[in-house]
Amino acid sequence: MxxxxxxxxxxxxxxxxxxxxxxxxxxxxxxxxxxxxxxxxxxxxxxxxxxxxxxxxxxxxxxxxxxxxxxxxxxxxxxxxxxxxxxxxxxxxxxxxxxxxxxxxxxxxxxxxxxxxxxxxxxxxxxxxxxxxxxxxxxxxxxxxxxxxxxxxxxxxxxxxxxTPLLDLIIHGLKGAKVLYIKGILNGTTNFILSCLERGLGWDEALHVAREKGIMEADPRLDLEGWDPAAKLVILVNTIYDSDYSVKDVKRKSLTKEVVRLIDDEFTVRYLAIFEKGQLKVEPVRIHRSDFLAQVKNTYNCVELRTEYDNVIRILGKGAGxxxxxxxxxxxxxxxxxxxxx
Ligand SMILES: NC(=O)c1ccc[n+]([C@@H]2O[C@H](COP(=O)([O-])OP(=O)(O)OC[C@H]3O[C@@H](n4cnc5c(N)ncnc54)[C@H](OP(=O)(O)O)[C@@H]3O)[C@@H](O)[C@H]2O)c1
Missing domain, CATH: 3.40.50.720 (NAD(P)-binding Rossmann-like Domain)
Known part of the structure; x- marks a missing residue:
C-alpha cells in the first residue's frame, strides 16, 4: 500500500x-x-x-x-x-x-x-x-x-x-445527540408485499409478484421471518450506542397471511424494526393510513429517529439493489x- x-x-x-x-x-x-x-x-x-x-x-x-x-x-x-x-x-x-x-x-x-x-x-x-x-x-x-x-x-x-446514507447521518451528523428510539421499515421485500396487499392482492398473489420481480431472498425466511430487518436494526443500534447486540437478541414476529385481516380503508400494516428502552423487535404493526410510514410504499425503506432534543428525523430511500x-x-x-x- x-x-x-x-x-x-x-x-x-x-x-x-x-x-x-x-x-x-x-x-x-x-x-x-x-x-x-x-x-x-x-x-x-x-x-x-x-x-x-x-x-x-x-x-x-x-x-x-x-x-x-x-x-x-x-x-x-x-x-x-x-x-x-x-x-x-x-x-x-x-x-x-x-x-x-x-x-x-x-x-x-x-x-x-x-x-x-x-x-x-x-x-x-x-x-x-x-x-x-x-x-x-x-x-x-x-x-x-x-x-x-x-x-x-x-x-x-x-x-x-x-x-441511502443513513449510517453517515448517524455516524457524522448526530455526534453528541442521544437517540431515544428508532423505528423503521428496513426490509424492501416485505414492504413491497404489504403494498400489494393494500392494493387488494391476496397473500399468495403478493408473494408471487415479489418472486417474479426477483426481490425475494432465495431463502424467504430472511424476509418473512424478519432476519434481514433484525440484522439491520442490530447494526444501527450497535453503531449508535456502541453496544454489542446480536441478531439473536431481536424479538421477531413473522409476517404471515394473517396481516391481510388487519388492512382496511382506514388502517394498514407496516413490518417495523423498533428499538426503544433497550428492547429490539421486528413485528407487523397496524398503523393509520395517514401515518408517515404508511406513505412508504413498495421497496422503499424509511427510518425514524427521535433525538433527546425532541426532533423526529426521518430518512427515506432505497434499501437494496x-x-x-x-x-x-x-x-x-x-x-x-x-x-x-x-
Ligand atoms: N442484493 C442487494 O441488493 C443487497 C443489498 C445490500 C446488501 N446485500 C448483501 O450483500 C451480500 C451479497 O448479496 P448478493 O445479492 O450479491 O448475493 P448473491 O447474488 O447471492 O451473490 C453471492 C455471491 O457470493 C458467492 N459466495 C458464496 N459462498 C462463497 C464463498 N465461500 N466464498 C466466496 N464467494 C462465495 C456466491 O458464489 P456463486 O456465484 O458461486 O454462487 C455469489 O457469487 C449479501 O450478504 C446480501 O445480504 C445485498
Missing part, C-alpha cells in the same frame, strides 16, 4: 461475485477515470465465488473486469485467471490485498463464510468493506475491537439501507482512501 499525500493506491479482493459483486465491479470500471482524478488508484487482484477464484497479482484491466462480469455464476475458476478451490482466505493470505470487499451471502446462523473472511482480513491488517450483514449482526464488538487492535478500518454503509449497494461500497472505499491520505 502506498499512501502519498496526493495519491493512494489500493489493491482489492472482491469476495462474492453475485448481484452486488458484479454491480460493484461494473461501477469500478465506470468510475475509473473519476477515481484517478480523485488520486485513488484501485487494482482488483482477486475475485472469488463459491467454487474458486480469479487471480491477477498485478491487477485486472478494465476490459478484463468487464469480461469477468459476463462469466456465468460460479464460473470464475473456469476463466483463464481461474483457480478451482481458491478461497477468499487463500487470497487474503497469498495476495495481501489492502481492502476486502465482503459480498457473500448473509447467514445469520453462523455468520459464515463472511465471518471467517472478515476475521482473516483483520488479522492480516487488511481494511474491510461489507455489504454482507451477518458478521456484524452476530459479532459487532468483536470485529470492531479486532479492527482497532490491527489498525484496520471496517466500513459497512451498504449493510443498512444500501444506497445491486447498483445502489455498489455505490455505498464505492463511497466506503473512497472514505478509506481519504483516511489513508491523511
Amino acid at each position: 502506498s499512501a502519498k499525500r496526493e495519491e493512494v493506491s489500493l489493491t482489492l479482493l472482491i469476495s462474492g461475485f453475485g448481484t452486488v459483486g458484479r454491480a460493484f465491479t461494473r461501477l469500478l470500471v465506470r468510475k475509473r477515470d473519476y477515481l484517478v482524478r480523485e488520486g485513488i488508484n484501485v487494482k482488483v487482484v482477486c475475485i472469488t465465488d463459491s467454487k474458486g477464484g480469479a487471480v491477477k497479482e498485478d491487477g485486472f484491466t478494465a476490459e478484463e473486469l468487464m469480461e469477468l462480469t459476463k462469466v456465468k455464476r460460479s464460473g470464475l475458476s473456469e476463466t483463464k485467471w481461474g483457480i478451482r478451490g481458491f478461497t477468499t482466505t487463500d487470497g487474503l493470505d497469498k495476495l495481501k490485498p489492502d481492502v476486502l470487499i465482503e459480498v457473500t451471502p448473509s447467514n445469520y446462523e453462523t455468520g459464515e463464510p463472511g465471518l471467517q473472511h472478515v476475521m482473516r482480513a483483520l488479522e492480516n491488517s487488511c481494511h474491510v468493506i461489507l455489504a454482507n450483514k451477518a458478521p456484524l449482526a452476530l459479532k459487532f464488538k468483536y470485529i470492531m475491537s479486532l479492527a482497532k487492535r490491527k489498525g484496520s478500518l471496517v466500513k459497512y454503509k451498504a449493510t443498512v439501507m444500501a444506497g 445491486g447498483t445502489e449497494t455498489a455505490f455505498s461500497i464505492l463511497s466506503d472505499l473512497m472514505s478509506i482512501a481519504k483516511y489513508l491520505r491523511g
Whole structure:
C-alpha cells in the first residue's frame, strides 16, 4: 500500500461475485477515470465465488473486469485467471490485498463464510468493506475491537439501507445527540408485499409478484421471518450506542397471511424494526393510513429517529439493489482512501 499525500493506491479482493459483486465491479470500471482524478488508484487482484477464484497479482484491466462480469455464476475458476478451490482466505493470505470487499451471502446462523473472511482480513491488517450483514449482526464488538487492535478500518454503509446514507447521518451528523428510539421499515421485500396487499392482492398473489420481480431472498425466511430487518436494526443500534447486540437478541414476529385481516380503508400494516428502552423487535404493526410510514410504499425503506432534543428525523430511500449497494461500497472505499491520505 502506498499512501502519498496526493495519491493512494489500493489493491482489492472482491469476495462474492453475485448481484452486488458484479454491480460493484461494473461501477469500478465506470468510475475509473473519476477515481484517478480523485488520486485513488484501485487494482482488483482477486475475485472469488463459491467454487474458486480469479487471480491477477498485478491487477485486472478494465476490459478484463468487464469480461469477468459476463462469466456465468460460479464460473470464475473456469476463466483463464481461474483457480478451482481458491478461497477468499487463500487470497487474503497469498495476495495481501489492502481492502476486502465482503459480498457473500448473509447467514445469520453462523455468520459464515463472511465471518471467517472478515476475521482473516483483520488479522492480516487488511481494511474491510461489507455489504454482507451477518458478521456484524452476530459479532459487532468483536470485529470492531479486532479492527482497532490491527489498525484496520471496517466500513459497512451498504449493510443498512444500501444506497441511502443513513449510517453517515448517524455516524457524522448526530455526534453528541442521544437517540431515544428508532423505528423503521428496513426490509424492501416485505414492504413491497404489504403494498400489494393494500392494493387488494391476496397473500399468495403478493408473494408471487415479489418472486417474479426477483426481490425475494432465495431463502424467504430472511424476509418473512424478519432476519434481514433484525440484522439491520442490530447494526444501527450497535453503531449508535456502541453496544454489542446480536441478531439473536431481536424479538421477531413473522409476517404471515394473517396481516391481510388487519388492512382496511382506514388502517394498514407496516413490518417495523423498533428499538426503544433497550428492547429490539421486528413485528407487523397496524398503523393509520395517514401515518408517515404508511406513505412508504413498495421497496422503499424509511427510518425514524427521535433525538433527546425532541426532533423526529426521518430518512427515506432505497434499501437494496445491486447498483445502489455498489455505490455505498464505492463511497466506503473512497472514505478509506481519504483516511489513508491523511
Ligand atoms: N442484493 C442487494 O441488493 C443487497 C443489498 C445490500 C446488501 N446485500 C448483501 O450483500 C451480500 C451479497 O448479496 P448478493 O445479492 O450479491 O448475493 P448473491 O447474488 O447471492 O451473490 C453471492 C455471491 O457470493 C458467492 N459466495 C458464496 N459462498 C462463497 C464463498 N465461500 N466464498 C466466496 N464467494 C462465495 C456466491 O458464489 P456463486 O456465484 O458461486 O454462487 C455469489 O457469487 C449479501 O450478504 C446480501 O445480504 C445485498
